Amino acid sequence: MPGSQRVRLATAGARAETVGALGQQPAGERSRSYAFHALLLLMLSVAVLGLAILLIDAFVEGLPRFGIDLFTEGTSALPEESGFLNAILGTLFLIGGVIVMTVPLGVGAAIYLEEYADRERWWNRAIEVNIQNLAAVPSIVYGILGLGVIVRGPLDLGFVVLAGSITLALLVLPTVIIAAREAIRAVPPSIREGSLALGATQWQTVRRQVLPASIPGITTGVILAISRAIGETAPLLLVGAAVFVSFNPSGFFDGYTVLPVQIFTYFSRAQDEYIVLAAAGIIVMLALLIAMNSFAIWLRNRYEQKW
Amino acid sequence: MKKHKLLVAFPTVLALAFGVAACGGDDEASSASGEEVSGELAVDGSSTVAPLTEQVGALFQEENPDTRVTVGTAGTGGGFERFCAGETDISDASRQIEPEEEKLCQENGVEFEEIVVANDALSVVVNPDNPVTCMSPDQVSEIYGPDADATSWGDIQGLDAEYDEELAIFSPGSDSGTFDYFTEAVNGEEGKSRTQDVNVVGENDNATVTGVAGDPGGIGYFGFSFFNENQDQLKALEIENEDGECVAPAEETTQDGSYNPLGRQLYIYPSAEALQRPEVQEFIQFYLDSLGEVIPQAGFIPLTDEQLSESQQNVENLLSGGGGSGQGG
Amino acid sequence: MEARDAIAASGLAAGTPRPRLEAARPRYGERVIKALLALCAVLSIVTTVAIVVSLVGPTVEFFREVGIFDFLFGTNWSPTISPESYGVLPLVIGTLSVTLWGLIVAVPVGLGAAIYLSEYARPRVRKLLKPTLEVLAGVPTVAFGFFAFSFVTPVIQDIWPGFLGDEPNVFNAGAAGLAIGLLIVPIIASISEDAMSAVPAGLREGAYALGASKMRVALRVVFPAALSGVVASIVLGVSRAVGETLVVLMAAGNTPNLDLTFSESVQAITAYIGVVATGDISTQSLEYNTIFAVGLLLFVVTLGMNLLSIRLVRRYREVYE
Numbered sequence: 001m002p003g004s005q006r007v008r009l010a011t012a013g014a015r016a017e018t019v020g021a022l023g024q025q026p027a028g029e030r031s032r033s034y035a036f037h038a039l040l041l042l043m044l045s046v047a048v049l050g051l052a053i054l055l056i057d058a059f060v061e062g063l064p065r066f067g068i069d070l071f072t073e074g075t076s077a078l079p080e081e082s083g084f085l086n087a088i089l090g091t092l093f094l095i096g097g098v099i100v101m102t103v104p105l106g107v108g109a110a111i112y113l114e115e116y117a118d119r120e121r122w123w124n125r126a127i128e129v130n131i132q133n134l135a136a137v138p139s140i141v142y143g144i145l146g147l148g149v150i151v152r153g154p155l156d157l158g159f160v161v162l163a164g165s166i167t168l169a170l171l172v173l174p175t176v177i178i179a180a181r182e183a184i185r186a187v188p189p190s191i192r193e194g195s196l197a198l199g200a201t202q203w204q205t206v207r208r209q210v211l212p213a214s215i216p217g218i219t220t221g222v223i224l225a226i227s228r229a230i231g232e233t234a235p236l237l238l239v240g241a242a243v244f245v246s247f248n249p250s251g252f253f254d255g256y257t258v259l260p261v262q263i264f265t266y267f268s269r270a271q272d273e274y275i276v277l278a279a280a281g282i283i284v285m286l287a288l289l290i291a292m293n294s295f296a297i298w299l300r301n302r303y304e305q306k307w
Numbered sequence: 308m309k310k311h312k313l314l315v316a317f318p319t320v321l322a323l324a325f326g327v328a329a330c331g332g333d334d335e336a337s338s339a340s341g342e343e344v345s346g347e348l349a350v351d352g353s354s355t356v357a358p359l360t361e362q363v364g365a366l367f368q369e370e371n372p373d374t375r376v377t378v379g380t381a382g383t384g385g386g387f388e389r390f391c392a393g394e395t396d397i398s399d400a401s402r403q404i405e406p407e408e409e410k411l412c413q414e415n416g417v418e419f420e421e422i423v424v425a426n427d428a429l430s431v432v433v434n435p436d437n438p439v440t441c442m443s444p445d446q447v448s449e450i451y452g453p454d455a456d457a458t459s460w461g462d463i464q465g466l467d468a469e470y471d472e473e474l475a476i477f478s479p480g481s482d483s484g485t486f487d488y489f490t491e492a493v494n495g496e497e498g499k500s501r502t503q504d505v506n507v508v509g510e511n512d513n514a515t516v517t518g519v520a521g522d523p524g525g526i527g528y529f530g531f532s533f534f535n536e537n538q539d540q541l542k543a544l545e546i547e548n549e550d551g552e553c554v555a556p557a558e559e560t561t562q563d564g565s566y567n568p569l570g571r572q573l574y575i576y577p578s579a580e581a582l583q584r585p586e587v588q589e590f591i592q593f594y595l596d597s598l599g600e601v602i603p604q605a606g607f608i609p610l611t612d613e614q615l616s617e618s619q620q621n622v623e624n625l626l627s628g629g630g631g632s633g634q635g636g
Numbered sequence: 637m638e639a640r641d642a643i644a645a646s647g648l649a650a651g652t653p654r655p656r657l658e659a660a661r662p663r664y665g666e667r668v669i670k671a672l673l674a675l676c677a678v679l680s681i682v683t684t685v686a687i688v689v690s691l692v693g694p695t696v697e698f699f700r701e702v703g704i705f706d707f708l709f710g711t712n713w714s715p716t717i718s719p720e721s722y723g724v725l726p727l728v729i730g731t732l733s734v735t736l737w738g739l740i741v742a743v744p745v746g747l748g749a750a751i752y753l754s755e756y757a758r759p760r761v762r763k764l765l766k767p768t769l770e771v772l773a774g775v776p777t778v779a780f781g782f783f784a785f786s787f788v789t790p791v792i793q794d795i796w797p798g799f800l801g802d803e804p805n806v807f808n809a810g811a812a813g814l815a816i817g818l819l820i821v822p823i824i825a826s827i828s829e830d831a832m833s834a835v836p837a838g839l840r841e842g843a844y845a846l847g848a849s850k851m852r853v854a855l856r857v858v859f860p861a862a863l864s865g866v867v868a869s870i871v872l873g874v875s876r877a878v879g880e881t882l883v884v885l886m887a888a889g890n891t892p893n894l895d896l897t898f899s900e901s902v903q904a905i906t907a908y909i910g911v912v913a914t915g916d917i918s919t920q921s922l923e924y925n926t927i928f929a930v931g932l933l934l935f936v937v938t939l940g941m942n943l944l945s946i947r948l949v950r951r952y953r954e955v956y957e
Contacts, residue, residue, distance in 0.1 A: 007841060014845035022847060029849055036851040040756065043748025046741075047825075048768050050818045054775065054783040061786065077362040077604070108676030116670050117677070129946065131680050136872065136942040137935065138879025140906050141687060143913070144931040148690035170683050177680070203669045224774075231776025234881035234906070238913040244361045244378040246368060255377050260778045267782060267886060270516030270537055275786065282779050289774060380914075453719070475805060475901070480911075481716040502714035502721065506807070506891040506901055509911045514890070518901075521806025 055286070062279030070280055075246040075262070079273035084281055087262035089248045090161070091230060094258055097165025098172060098229050103222060105169075106176030107211075110218075113177070114184045115206055135174035142171040143235030151239055159240055162252040167239050168232060172225045179221020183214040216303035223296035227289050233260040259285050345373030346586035352379070352386025352399030353484045354510040355530030356573050359425060360399055362601045363594050370593075374586055380510040383484025384408075387576075391417050396581035397590075400574045401427065401484035401530060418579035420625055422591070423618050424598060426608040428556030429489060429569040430534040432515075432541045434525045438470050441545040441553035444493045444568060450476060450526060451490075453499040460524060472524030476505045477515040479529070489528055492568040516541065530573075531556055535606035558608045572614075573607075577625075588626050595622055691935060694928035701922055707929065713892040713903070715926045724930065726892035730809070730902035734884055735877045737813025737898060738820060742873055745817075746824025747866065753825070754832035755854045773822035781886030784815035789887065796899075804899035807889025813898075815883050820873040827872060831865020831952050832858050868948035875941040879934065881906035905934050 073083030109131075117124040146167030150157055157163040187210050195205040236258055244265075245257040257265070259281065267278035350360055357380045364376030381389060383400045390398035391412040403421070404412075412419060431447060433439060437460070449455055449463050457463055461471035479486045481498060491497040508514040512529040519525035520540035534543050534556065545553035548567045560566035575594065581587045595618060602609045610618065699707070702722045710723015753765060788811040789804065796803045804810060835858050843853045859866070889901030890911055903911075909927055 007837075011841045011845045015847055018845065018847040033849045033851045036854075037756065040748045040752045043745045044752055044761070044765060046745045047749055047772065047818070047821050048764065050821075051768055051772050051775075053787065054779065054818070057783060057787045058779060075365075077365050105676045105679055108673045109680065112670070112673035112677045116673060127677050127680060130684055132946055133939060133942050134680060134683060136875060136938065136945075137687070138875075138881070138906065138938055140879065140881045140909055141691075141931055141935050141938075144909070144927060145683075145687045145690045147913075148694065148928065149686055153690065173683070174680065201663055201666055203666055227774060231774075231778070233776070233778050234910065237881075237910055244357070244364075244380075246361075246365050247375050255375070260776055263778050264781075264882065264886070267778075267785075268511055268513050270513040270520070270533075270540070278782065279786075282776075282782060285776060286779065289776070293774060473802060478717070481718070486717075498718050500717045502712060502717050502719070504891065504893075505717075506889055507716065507911075508890060509914065511911070511914065518806055518889070 058279050058282040058286070061276060062281070062283045065273075065276045065280040066283055070284055074248065075244070075257075079266075079271065079277050082266075082277060084259060084262060084284055086245055086248055087257050087259045087281075088284075090245070090256035090262075091258045093161050093249050093252065093256065094164050094168065095226060095230060097162060097252060098169045099222070099226060101165065101169040102173050102176045102225070106173055106222075107180050107218060109173075109177045110180030110184055111206055111211070114181055115202065115210065131174045131177055135178060138234075139171055139232055140234040140238070142167055143238035145170070146235060146239040157253075159255060160253045161249050161256045164236055164239050164256065164258070165252070167235050168229045171232065171235060172229045175225040175228065176222055179225065180214075180218045183217025183221060184210060186217060187213045216299055220296045220300045223292055223299070227292050227296075230289065230292075231260055231285065233264055236261050237264075259288075343371045343373060344586040344589045345371065346584060347375040348377070348397065348581075348587060348590055349395045350376065350378045350397045350399060350575075351381050351389050351395045352576075353383040353401040353573070354380040354479075354512055355401040355427065355483075355485050355532070356399035356424070356575065358532055358605050359573070359601060359607055360397075360575070360594075362605050363590075363597055366597055366601070367590055367593050371586070371589070374590075376590070382480060382482025382510050383487065384482040387411075390419070390576065390578065391415055393417055393578075393580075396578060396584075396587055398576040400576060402488050402571065403574065404576065419576045420579070420582070420621065422575050422577070422595075422621055423572050423610065423614055424575055424594065425573040425602055426558075426561045426610060426614070427571050427573050428531040428561040428566050428608060429485060429492075429528060429571060430531050430556045431526065431528045431544045431546065431569070432519050432534055433544060434519055434523050435540070435542045436523050437472070437542065438467050439544065441547060442466075443547035447493050447546075448495075450474060451478070451501050452494050453501060455501045456503070458504070474504070475518060475522040475525040476501070477518045477525065477527035478505050478507055479512065479515075480507055480509040483510060485529060488571055489569070531561070531608055532606040561608050562611050582625060591622055592626065595619055687935065691928050691932040694925040695932045698922065698925040698929040702929075711894055713908075715923050720922075722926065724905075724933065726894050727903055727905045727908055727930065729894055729896060730884075730888070730892065731878055731904040731906070733809040733893075733896050733898070733902050734813040734816060734888055734904055735874060736896065737810050738817035738877045739870070739874065741814055741817025742820045742824050742877075743870060746821045746869070746873070747828055749821065749825040750828035750832055750866075750869075751854050751859070753829045755850060755858060769822045769825055772818065773826075775819075777819070777880065777882040778886075780815045780819050781812075781883040784811045784883055784887035788814055800899075802899060805889070805901050807887065807891075807901040808897075808899050809888050809902045810898035812884045812886075812888035812904075815887065816877050816880050819880065819883070820876050823873045823876055824869045827869035827949070828862065828866045831862035831869070831949075834865070834952060835861045862952060864948045865952040868945040868952075871941050871945040871948065875938045875945070878941075879906065879938050881910050885910040905930055909934075 070083045071088065072085055073081060074086040076082045113124070113128065119125065146163060149155060150163045150166050151159055155163075191209050191213065192205055195209045196202070200208070240256060240258070240261065245255055249256040263278050263281040263285065266274045266281060348364075350364070357378050361378045364378055368374055368376055378399075379386070383402055386395065386398040386400065387404060387408045388411070389395045391408060393415060398419075431442070439460070446463055446465060449457050457474060459471050459473045460466060461468050478500060486500070487497050490500050494500060506518060508518070512533045515527035515529055516533060516537050519527045520537070534541055543556050545555045546566065546569055548554050548565060552565070554560050554566045556566055556569070561570045564570060577587060577591055582591070598610070598615070707722050707724055709725060710721060711725050712721035712723050713726045714721045749765060749769065753762065757765070789806060789808065792811060793803050839857055839861060840853055843857045848856070884904040884907040888904060888907060890903045890907060891901040893900055893902040909930060912923070912927055
């Protein structure tokens, strides 16, 4: 029989012996055990219920306003005529820029750290710790970085889409690197060794064996990182100044607004119609994120390599 | 290989979405006046004037689809700083430009014009449950003054002592023209205000609406349109004027001057440099022309006929190539 | 590199004339590629340097006009309304208030979920719980802020018992704190569960064999063994809560407050930065520089917590792997 089953039987047997030898369990042990179990389940239900209520509340408040016009109308003076078109397009532009920047840089850094870097060198370890730290820096600090260096300061791009893309790219890059590293690490050493044994150079091995094998994992990681970027608001408040934007961005050097910022802006208005509009926007954003994450999970299941 | 096909598909779909969205989704309004202009207009400044400028801007963009009007709310003071640095084309203001700001503009070679676009009754609002109906500026100063230490409504002299709710005080930030105007009128000195236990909403007047409406002891102040648009949630105090009468903020009382000291005017300041561009000229003309439509819609207090014709005269002079040189009207 | 040498060496050992595995000439392309990739990795260092530089420069200017002591220990935060005062304590206490309520929710719920997942979970519950945690981790913060303001606040206002004092304000620290608590549950749960799973089976089995119940094993064996990981998860959760902006901006208000409170409006550090950002951020002035001074404080505090958390995680990993 399998090893774990053997262990379990042995443990159960020893337990029976011990309990028999020691006599009864301490008084009330059973009921305390049950109580503890119940307590744990209570904690779980708080988490599950909390999430459910959050989603239901947004849904209930926003559904009356939900309609196709949310996707086709931009910001207007009247709440009944306002939609999220400007914001959705702004998000698409912004995220497009983020993808273009983070994928090569993130995958490149991950390849370097996994395939080329000598772990013993202090500077490589420093880079690793640094990436871990950057992943946990509050997002608003990235906003301050964007304001001080990208929008103003040396780069001086102004409050344009490109500045927002760069800021978010820096924010999301550590996550992409970590995810890509996991994917690359999952490729067994034997693949690499076989390739090298046949005379390939290191780069050829990476390019033709390791990278293709890890693309599904990398893609999943990138999609999850991008999902996070789509929901980011705080840094963009600092970097995308104009609060009232009623046009679609026409390029990377245009003003813009994005979905979460637009939701926040609508929320900040006191009239009830705007609060409902904000809730409807949350539904739109959640739908978008669910679609992306489902796609990522499907990708992972479909293309996951079993070595 | 299958994997690669799929992974090519995803970005292609994304690109298609870009294309469709960028091409479609634009308003196809036709221009009534025949010739359309194009270009970008950067407006920043008062959060009181912003809703008016936003609506005018939205209408303007409908008639001229190739224009972009961005409206920021850095506050009257913040707006002037950017304006005098040459960063914006037009500054929204809920008070007149100050001498230091004029000097800054002069130093940077920014010339401007001052155009009155609306009247305003700076409204002091409280929660609808609050029985108080009228307060004098001195009483308001007991709440908002720099040395004020009242913590509940019962602490204010001369008010109904039974309503002793704890004060929840809301105030704009010091970049706000409304703040400047209010502190000067009520506390006697511009810029001096209470700092302890005050919820400083910055330029977010809507937070004041929400805060006062949600708290029985709430009190706040902002431009009339914010009260007008939220009358179901708020109550505006009558203010005791210089003649000792309790006057409510309204169109008539503002226009005839009986709502004092909190009656005022709202301005836009286009820069001379911006006025050389056709789209800015169109916009200023459009602004005045559409006041009749937009002001009631946005809940503002309209100009009197006198004020309107004066502003129109101003604009005519400007656009006909003459115009003033950097001095306020 | 070692693989190639080994294979080459084995060829030598076999005595046959081995084909040359090294390239005929040195491959400069390889070195260029390695350098390019290294550059990508170094970008992360550049980012950190940029963050530090962008924060430190204006902060130094700020401290030329405001004393460090007055900043760190002053009790009046009024950077825009005269008489100006730059004591950051009310902001710190505001952040602490919100974080406190967050932890009161997140620690029991997160640890409970972790213990359940690692010691008790049957496949059915696991199938429900893990996705819940993943979804919680993916919900955007603006949704949490909306939840705090439009659901949590009205509910606690309704059920507020009289003996606790005044009903919570429309903006209050408690609602924001509770929502943030829900937000950080996945952090505490997943890292703690990692730590608990890493405890060797042998320890558990020994305890069971000696007659211990599941509860005892979980509390007396697994939990202490995973303690450093659990603490790491809580530290990381605190760091996340301290850095959260949108929830406090939407639900906690903007009143600098020196009391640790539940029902009153407070102003967190991040909320202050957010408010200034949506107002005037257009000039090099003392007020503008407050963003950076306060931001540096935030960065340093969260950095300290993150480093501590990394240390603790390394400790439990070392012991068992």
